[in-house]
Amino acid sequence: MRNGLSVIGPDKPLLAIALALAVVLGLLETLLLYIVAAVAIAMSSGGLLVRLGPHAHAIEMPMDRACQLGLAAVGGLIVISFPLAKLMAALSWRAMIRLRTRILEAYLGASLQYRDSLREGSLQQLIGDYCLRAENVVQQLTLALVNLVMFVIIVAGAIVSSPEVALLLIASLAICTVLLSPVGRWLREDATKPTLTNREIVSRVAQAARVSTEIAAYHVERPVADMLNADIRSAARAMGRLRFEGRLVPNLFQYGTIGFVLILVSIVASIEPSYLAGLAPLALLLVRALASLRQVQRATHVAREIAPFVQAIEADLDALETHSWPAGEIDIDRFDTLGVRNLCYQYGAEETVLKGLHFVIRPGEVIGIVGPSGGGKSTLSALLLRLRLPTAGQVLVGDVPLEAVSAQSWSRLSAFVPQDSKLVFGTVRANIRFFRPGFSDDDVEAAARAAHIHDEIMRLPQGYDTQLGPGSRDLSGGQRQRLSIARALLGKPELIVMDEPTSALDSRSEKLVTQTLQELRGRTTIVLIAHRPTTLEVCDRIFEMDAGVLTERLAC
Numbered sequence: 001m002r003n004g005l006s007v008i009g010p011d012k013p014l015l016a017i018a019l020a021l022a023v024v025l026g027l028l029e030t031l032l033l034y035i036v037a038a039v040a041i042a043m044s045s046g047g048l049l050v051r052l053g054p055h056a057h058a059i060e061m062p063m064d065r066a067c068q069l070g071l072a073a074v075g076g077l078i079v080i081s082f083p084l085a086k087l088m089a090a091l092s093w094r095a096m097i098r099l100r101t102r103i104l105e106a107y108l109g110a111s112l113q114y115r116d117s118l119r120e121g122s123l124q125q126l127i128g129d130y131c132l133r134a135e136n137v138v139q140q141l142t143l144a145l146v147n148l149v150m151f152v153i154i155v156a157g158a159i160v161s162s163p164e165v166a167l168l169l170i171a172s173l174a175i176c177t178v179l180l181s182p183v184g185r186w187l188r189e190d191a192t193k194p195t196l197t198n199r200e201i202v203s204r205v206a207q208a209a210r211v212s213t214e215i216a217a218y219h220v221e222r223p224v225a226d227m228l229n230a231d232i233r234s235a236a237r238a239m240g241r242l243r244f245e246g247r248l249v250p251n252l253f254q255y256g257t258i259g260f261v262l263i264l265v266s267i268v269a270s271i272e273p274s275y276l277a278g279l280a281p282l283a284l285l286l287v288r289a290l291a292s293l294r295q296v297q298r299a300t301h302v303a304r305e306i307a308p309f310v311q312a313i314e315a316d317l318d319a320l321e322t323h324s325w326p327a328g329e330i331d332i333d334r335f336d337t338l339g340v341r342n343l344c345y346q347y348g349a350e351e352t353v354l355k356g357l358h359f360v361i362r363p364g365e366v367i368g369i370v371g372p373s374g375g376g377k378s379t380l381s382a383l384l385l386r387l388r389l390p391t392a393g394q395v396l397v398g399d400v401p402l403e404a405v406s407a408q409s410w411s412r413l414s415a416f417v418p419q420d421s422k423l424v425f426g427t428v429r430a431n432i433r434f435f436r437p438g439f440s441d442d443d444v445e446a447a448a449r450a451a452h453i454h455d456e457i458m459r460l461p462q463g464y465d466t467q468l469g470p471g472s473r474d475l476s477g478g479q480r481q482r483l484s485i486a487r488a489l490l491g492k493p494e495l496i497v498m499d500e501p502t503s504a505l506d507s508r509s510e511k512l513v514t515q516t517l518q519e520l521r522g523r524t525t526i527v528l529i530a531h532r533p534t535t536l537e538v539c540d541r542i543f544e545m546d547a548g549v550l551t552e553r554l555a556c
């Protein structure tokens with residue numbers, strides 16, 4: 001209940017309107033059931049007069065009048081069903097939009113440090129499966145509340161019809177609830193287990209998909225499948241237990257209640273049979289009330305089963321939002337020097353990766369950074385790009401600490417070319433533009449020319465309109481890297497950080513990338529993590545990074 005209401009959030013007024021409609025629906029159904037029972041009694045006794053209403057205060061009317069009244073109630077029920085169904089649907093889809101938007105924004109706004117700690121595929125899982133389940137919680141909760149309201153109204157109608165027997169029914173419902181409460185407790189405990197196991201499965205499947213080529217190359221499909229199958233079986237077993245309990249409890253409840261009622265009616269009949277006169281409407285009302293109650297139980301069972309997903313979303317969202325990335329308050333549109341002073345960085349509680357770095361880069365300089373694997377080069381590049389914040393010391397733009405510079409203005413001034421650049425699903429043009437709508441087609445083409453990829457793009461089947469990305473056409477490693485450089489050059493950045501842009505390239509691609517670097521030299525500040533001597537030839541200065549310590553090696 002609490003989970004569902006938290007997902008419904010600002011739409012609670014819509015829920016209140018839905019419940020108000022359910023009250024009207026309940027009243028109309030009660031009236032209809034009274035009419036049906038009265039008509040049936042009149043028909044069975046062969047009379048044309050219908051006695052309508054509670055036994056003690058029934059009013060008489062002709063059969064055709066009663067049928068017209070019944071038809072009016074049916075019309076009212078049909079008319080009200082439309083806005084009610086629309087409201088219930090609106091509560092679901094609005095909750096879905098709110099949750100998905102909030103998760104996306106929280107994830108994209110969270111710090112890289114925090115995102116490092118997330119399990120593989122967790123964003124996809126939250127946005128996909130978990131949001132669908134949360135939407136289902138809203139559906140089930142509204143369904144349960146609407147049916148509960150109808151149950152209350154119909155039982156109220158039953159109390160008016162025959163207070164003693166109706167109150168006995170309520171007493172028997174209460175006894176069944178108390179007797180079945182331990183089963184409900186087991187149910188709640190079991191409900192979280194399949195959720196947790198499912199999370200593991202999704203994260204392992206995401207991992208298997210990412211390394212699927214390696215799995216085929218090492219021919220380890222069997223052990224990978226065995227590991228996943230073990231998880232699948234354990235989740236299925238927990239789910240099976242939950243389903244069994246879910247089917248059993250409502251049946252026990254319903255049959256138990258009917259059993260109690262029969263016992264009580266037989267006791268009443270043996271003591272004072274006159275109490276049982278005129279119970280036909282009551283019987284109909286009770287059957288309908290039990291059907292509503294069954295719906296409430298089914299909906300609450302499903303809602304309980306998926307409640308852990310909502311709790312997981314809330315916990316993950318809270319964590320993402322508390323680890324949001326500082327936006328920075330100072331906008332800058334150029335920079336003179338980029339320096340680091342006593343710069344240190346540590347991943348979580350692990351060993352310090354960068355140990356008190358000092359250097360200043362002047363505008364237009366090309367700085368090479370070399371050093372053994374694991375020395376801290378990529379970490380330094382993330383700090384220069386403001387993707388991570390120093391654990392001690394500062395990165396300074398002029399004399400402004402980089403963390404005070406707004407993320408937006410720094411992303412306009414700087415650009416990044418990663419070692420393994422990724423394509424997104426879209427045209428070549430969209431891949432170069434990379435979600436930045438302010439650039440014209442001419443800007444895109446100029447960037448591609450500067451990155452020496454234009455001619456190869458023109459040879460593609462649809463040139464700049466060729467579709468690329470996962471599930472579509474791929475490019476060679478060298479072409480991908482130059483497309484990534486075009487992406488970086490599009491915004492005419494003052495600083496480009498390149499993480500081993502030529503390490504995996506053939507000599508022709510390497511030559512073209514080096515040519516781009518030569519052309520940028522003096523105009524754009526470049527921090528170049530590289531190993532190949534031919535790439536390093538363009539550098540003005542080279543630093544060596546080893547075990548988190550930076551030393552200037554030689555001038556080129």
Ligand SMILES: Nc1ncnc2c1ncn2[C@@H]1O[C@H](COP(=O)(O)OP(=O)(O)OP(=O)(O)O)[C@@H](O)[C@H]1O
Pocket residue numbers: 116347350353371372373374375376377378379380
């Ligand atoms: N997300 C992370 N969490 C914890 N430790 C990390 C993380 N990323 C990198 N490290 C550790 O930080 C150290 C520096 O890594 P970094 O990637 O900066 O080195 P590098 O010099 O760029 O290496 P390479 O040349 O192999 O790319 C390594 O010991 C690495 O294991």
